[in-house]
Amino acid sequence: MGHAAKSDIAIDYPATSTTPSVEIKHLDLSFGAVEVLKDLNLEIAEGEFLVLLGSSGCGKSTLLNCIAGLLDVSDGQIHIKGRNVTWDEPSDRGIGMVFQSYALYPQKTVEGNLSFGLKNARVPAAEIKERVARAAEILQIEPLLHRKPGALSGGQRQRVAIGRALVRDVDVFLFDEPLSNLDAKLRADLRVEIKRLHQKLKNTMIYVTHDQIEAMTLADRIAIMRAGKIQQLGSPDDIYNRPQTKYVAEFIGSPTMNFFEGRVENGTFHQDDGTQIAMRGYGWTNADAAGRAWLGVRPEHVAVGDQAASMPEQREVTVELFEPMGADTLVYTTLAGKPFHFRLDGQVRVSDGDTVTIGFDPARASLFDATTEARL
Amino acid sequence: MVDATVNEPSGPRPKRRLSPTNIMLYGTLIVVSVYYLLPLYVMIVTSLKGMPEIRLGNVFSPPVEVTFEPWVKAWAEACTGINCDGLSRGFWNSIQILVPSVFLSIAVASVSGYALSNWRFKGSEVFFTILIFGAFIPYQVMIYPIVIILREMGDFLSAVTGTRIRLMGSISGLVLVHTIFGMPILTLLFRNYFTSVPEELFKAARVDGAGFWGIYFQIMLPMALPIFVVAIILQVTGIWNDFLFGVIYTKPDTYPMTVQLNNIVNSVQGVKEYNVNMAATLLTGLVPLIIYFVSGKLFVRGIAAGAVKG
Numbered sequence: 001m002g003h004a005a006k007s008d009i010a011i012d013y014p015a016t017s018t019t020p021s022v023e024i025k026h027l028d029l030s031f032g033a034v035e036v037l038k039d040l041n042l043e044i045a046e047g048e049f050l051v052l053l054g055s056s057g058c059g060k061s062t063l064l065n066c067i068a069g070l071l072d073v074s075d076g077q078i079h080i081k082g083r084n085v086t087w088d089e090p091s092d093r094g095i096g097m098v099f100q101s102y103a104l105y106p107q108k109t110v111e112g113n114l115s116f117g118l119k120n121a122r123v124p125a126a127e128i129k130e131r132v133a134r135a136a137e138i139l140q141i142e143p144l145l146h147r148k149p150g151a152l153s154g155g156q157r158q159r160v161a162i163g164r165a166l167v168r169d170v171d172v173f174l175f176d177e178p179l180s181n182l183d184a185k186l187r188a189d190l191r192v193e194i195k196r197l198h199q200k201l202k203n204t205m206i207y208v209t210h211d212q213i214e215a216m217t218l219a220d221r222i223a224i225m226r227a228g229k230i231q232q233l234g235s236p237d238d239i240y241n242r243p244q245t246k247y248v249a250e251f252i253g254s255p256t257m258n259f260f261e262g263r264v265e266n267g268t269f270h271q272d273d274g275t276q277i278a279m280r281g282y283g284w285t286n287a288d289a290a291g292r293a294w295l296g297v298r299p300e301h302v303a304v305g306d307q308a309a310s311m312p313e314q315r316e317v318t319v320e321l322f323e324p325m326g327a328d329t330l331v332y333t334t335l336a337g338k339p340f341h342f343r344l345d346g347q348v349r350v351s352d353g354d355t356v357t358i359g360f361d362p363a364r365a366s367l368f369d370a371t372t373e374a375r376l
Numbered sequence: 377m378v379d380a381t382v383n384e385p386s387g388p389r390p391k392r393r394l395s396p397t398n399i400m401l402y403g404t405l406i407v408v409s410v411y412y413l414l415p416l417y418v419m420i421v422t423s424l425k426g427m428p429e430i431r432l433g434n435v436f437s438p439p440v441e442v443t444f445e446p447w448v449k450a451w452a453e454a455c456t457g458i459n460c461d462g463l464s465r466g467f468w469n470s471i472q473i474l475v476p477s478v479f480l481s482i483a484v485a486s487v488s489g490y491a492l493s494n495w496r497f498k499g500s501e502v503f504f505t506i507l508i509f510g511a512f513i514p515y516q517v518m519i520y521p522i523v524i525i526l527r528e529m530g531d532f533l534s535a536v537t538g539t540r541i542r543l544m545g546s547i548s549g550l551v552l553v554h555t556i557f558g559m560p561i562l563t564l565l566f567r568n569y570f571t572s573v574p575e576e577l578f579k580a581a582r583v584d585g586a587g588f589w590g591i592y593f594q595i596m597l598p599m600a601l602p603i604f605v606v607a608i609i610l611q612v613t614g615i616w617n618d619f620l621f622g623v624i625y626t627k628p629d630t631y632p633m634t635v636q637l638n639n640i641v642n643s644v645q646g647v648k649e650y651n652v653n654m655a656a657t658l659l660t661g662l663v664p665l666i667i668y669f670v671s672g673k674l675f676v677r678g679i680a681a682g683a684v685k686g
Contacts, residue, residue, distance in 0.1 A: 070579050091585030103576035107598035116594070117584035164584070176576075 019082040021046045021204035022067060022172055027076035029059075029066060029228075036062045037228045040076070044206065049198050051215040052208045054225035055251070060208045063225070064174050067206065068097050081171050091120070093172075096165025100177040102157040104149035110136075110160050111145045117168050135166040138197070155186045162197070175207040179214065191217060212252055216240065224248050242283070242366070246373040249296050249366055255330060257296040257366070258340050264293045264367060264376060271295075273336040277313055281363030285375050292370035299330070302342035303359045311359025319354045331356070423447065423654035430650050446651035450659055454652055456639040457628055463656055466636030469547065470616060470663075473632055477551045478611045481558035482604065488559075489566025490592050494578050504567065511560035519624060522553060526625065545627045553625055554615050562607055569603040570596060605674040613664040633660050 022044040029037040036059045044050045052060040065071040067078055069090035077086045085093045104113050111132060118128045136142045139159045149157055158178055165173055175194075179187045195218055198205055209215055215222050216236045223233045224247075232244040243249035249257050262271040267284075269277040277295065303311050317333035317340065329344040333356075342358060344350065367376040392398075418435055423446050425439040452462040459465060492504050523544060530543035543549035573596065581591045622632040631639070637660045641653045668675075 065579075068579075068583060070582060089585075090579075090583045095583065097580065097583045099576040099580060101574055101576050103574065103580035105577065105581070105595055107595075116581075116586070120585035120590060161580075164580070168584075 019046075020044055020079075021048065021081060022206065023077075023079040023082075024063075024067070025077040025079070027063070027066060027078065028074045029062060029071065030074050035228060037066070040228070040230065042223065042230065042233070044204055047202045047204055049205045049207065049218055049220045051219035051222045052206065052225055053210070053212065053215040053222050053251075055210060058225040059228040060210075060225050061176055062228075064097075064176055064206060064208045067093075067172075068095055068174055069093050091117070094170050095172045095174055096168050096170040097174040097176065098158070098161045098165055098178045100180050102149070102154075102161045102181075104157055104160055104164075106149055109146050109148055110141060110152070110163075113149065113160055114145075114163050114167050117164065121168075131167045131169070135163040138166065138200070139163050154182050155190060158182065158190060159193075162194075166201075171204060173203050173205040175205065175209075177209055178207075180209075180211070187214075194218060212254065216252075224251060241364070242375065243296075244375050246294055246296070246368040249368065253298055253300075255299050255341055255343070257298050258335075258338070258342075260295045260297075260336060260338055261370070262293060262295060263291060264289050266290075269293065269295050269362070269367065271336050275336065277362055279362045279365075279367070280312060281361070282365065282367070283363075289367070289369070289376040293376060294368040294370060294373075296366040296368065297360050298364070299342045301360055301364050304342075304344060304348070304356055308357050308359030311361050313362060314357060314359045317356055317358055319350050319352055319356060321352065322350055419654045419658060423651050423658060425651055427647070427649065427651060446649070446655040447659070449649075450640070450652045450656035454640045454656065456631075456636055456643070459628070463633060463636055463640070463659055466631055466633035467659075469626075469630050469636075470633040472547050473550050473554070473622070474612065474615050477554035477558070477615050478608060480551065481555040481562055481611055482607045484555065485559055485562030485607070486566045486597075486600070486604070487592065489563050489568075490570050490596055491588075492563065492567045493570035493573075494591070494596075495588065504563075507560050507563055509560075511564070515557060516620075519620075523624070526552070544625065545630075547626065547630050550621060550625045550630075550632075553621050554611075554618070557621075558611055558614070561610070565603060565607060565610075566600070569600060573599060602674060605671055609667055609671055609675050612667050616663050 020043040022042075024040055024042040027037055027040040028035070040063065052063060054060045062071065066073050067080075069085065069088060069092075073086065077084055079085065080093055080095065090097075105116065108116065114132045114135060115128045118131065123131075132145075133142075136145055139162060141156065141159050141163060144152060144156060144160070149160070152160065158181075161178070178194075179190055182190065191214055194207075198218075207214075207218060216239075219236055221233060221235055222239050224231045224239065226247055232239060232248045234242075234244075239248065239252055243252060246259075260269075260271055262269050264270075264279075267279050267282075269279055271277065308314055315335055317335055319331055319333060321332040322344075323330040323332075324346065326346055328346045329348065329350065330341060331344050331350060332339065332341045334340060350356065368374065369376055421438055422430060422435070424442050424444070426441065426443050426445070429440060450462060451464055453460060454462045488507075492500055526544040526549045530541050530549070533541040533543070543552065577595065578591065581595050586594060616632075617634060618632070619634045619638065622635045623638075626632065626635075637656050640656050
């Protein structure tokens with residue numbers, strides 16, 4: 001991938017599909033002078049689970065609203081199932097949408113909420129009943145059918161909201177941060193449920209979130225967005241292990257990646273404090289890369305103790321602060337004059353001021369050009 | 377309570393009934409309520425007295441002999457001009473003016489408020505600003521132009537339909553005037569209420585295939601009950617208490633209750649029947665009073681709901 005063409009990402013959706021389920025071509029959207037989406041291209045394969053991930057204001061929800069037809073685009077086209085739906089009403093696009101605030105109709109019962117779309121589409125009453133019953137069974141909300149949304153818990157409401165999309169037999173499910181209003185425990189439960197639902201229904205799903213855990217666990221592919229552009233589009237594995245830009249590397253992973261400044265020469269990283277790291281086994285994007293660069297090391301790729309000895313690179317650090325989190329402990333230190341943190345097994349005991357030998361493997365690190373911030 | 381001095385503070389903090397704050401608070405409240413309730417008391421007592429007793433001049437004393445004669449007279453016998461059927465005529469006129477005016481103004485304003493908040497179109501903000509501006513123009517300046525408009529519109533409709541239609545000097549003309557003058561404030565009320573409804577609800581309904589009217593009737597209307605109550609109260613009291621439009625745009629046969637009350641109270645012939653006047657005034661004020669008492673709670677809730685976002 002060239003440095004200059006960050007937005008032109010080669011699309012490698014699974015070879016089995018013929019026409020893409022959703023295709024976005026040169027999409028522009030601006031509100032007055034503010035350009036929210038710029039020349040955005042995206043193809044989503046049949047049955048794929050795509051997650052749009054980014055911090056707030058990156059345009060991910062806007063893009064979803066454009067696909068849904070709730071926002072008029074300024075330029076470009078949207079195709080769903082090979083049909084150009086750019087000017088179609090939301091209800092004619094074959095999409096179902098699940099909102100963050102659930103958006104259940106407060107005066108209707110659960111059954112009324114589920115059947116509203118079908119009634120508008122003039123589906124015969126017998127079929128409405130059948131489809132509502134089927135959706136209620138899949139989502140296990142049968143006992144709730146005659147309740148009003150006000151009498152439901154957050155998780156139940158979100159299930160009804162999913163059901164509303166489910167009954168309409170749509171091609172594409174759109175999720176707009178559906179779990180953000182739930183507490184942590186429920187969020188984890190519903191995340192698994194959505195994944196299970198996708199396995200069962202095999203519909204195309206587009207899911208907007210700012211939560212990287214949701215993105216990593218649910219997605220077939222993740223599109224990381226920033227300022228109205230897609231920074232990287234790839235599998236969760238790809239995004240995590242081979243981030244294409246420094247922004248992506250910082251955004252994915254918790255705690256965040258450690259960065260060192262230096263320069264690259266002949267396949268070696270010369271750190272600013274004079275130490276050298278030979279990048280053995282590193283998968284170069286550009287084999288004769290040279291110049292100022294950032295070296296990124298994930299906190300969870302740092303080893304200690306016996307394992308550190310087997311790593312190609314070793315350093316001595318002093319523990320400044322540590323955060324025990326049960327399963328693991330996060331240790332804050334300074335390395336080569338830069339703040340450095342790494343993850344430790346929760347059972348290893350450390351205390352402030354301890355000297356620890358750490359080791360890491362350059363093959364698993366990431367190098368980014370200092371000016372373009374693209375992967376080297 | 378010997379231990380009280382040694383005891384650490386525990387449990388609810390003791391309340392002092394006769395604190396300076398409470399004396400000030402309740403003192404003010406009592407003075408203000410007397411100020412407002414005393415005239416009402418005088419009216420009620422006077423309306424229950426006979427004329428000889430009133431002439432004694434004891435305004436505050438309760439009636440020695442309670443009589444409902446003045447009430448009957450005010451309702452069914454008092455004369456205005458050549459009609460001697462009391463306030464009952466004005467009451468029915470007012471009802472005929474009130475019901476269609478309230479219904480029409482609220483129907484139109486709720487739909488325009490809904491359109492202005494959810495279906496923004498090019499220039500909708502400008503349109504809304506102009507509408508709100510209308511609320512600040514003293515309506516006295518529009519009286520004469522409206523006289524002409526009603527006359528011309530009546531003539532035009534007569535010509536088109538071939539039947540004689542009078543808008544000026546008729547109940548239908550007054551209904552039209554009340555509907556139009558209710559627009560600015562009611563549209564503002566409804567727009568603000570519908571703006572406070574989460575946008576995602578509207579989006580969900582669009583994804584579900586509901587159109588302009590589908591969303592209005594099925595989603596928005598059932599949610600807007602409190603604000604409808606507020607609008608009904610505002611319009612009922614406003615239209616019922618209206619005097620100026622009533623006296624200008626109708627004629628003696630179709631005068632609303634307020635105009636007729638004025639004519640009874642201000643008639644210069646014969647003896648001033650204070651008891652009848654008091655009874656007539658109380659009768660006229662009864663409708664807005666009942667509305668307030670019946671729906672006070674809903675009114676407050678609706679006003680609060682509308683004020684969430686503006």
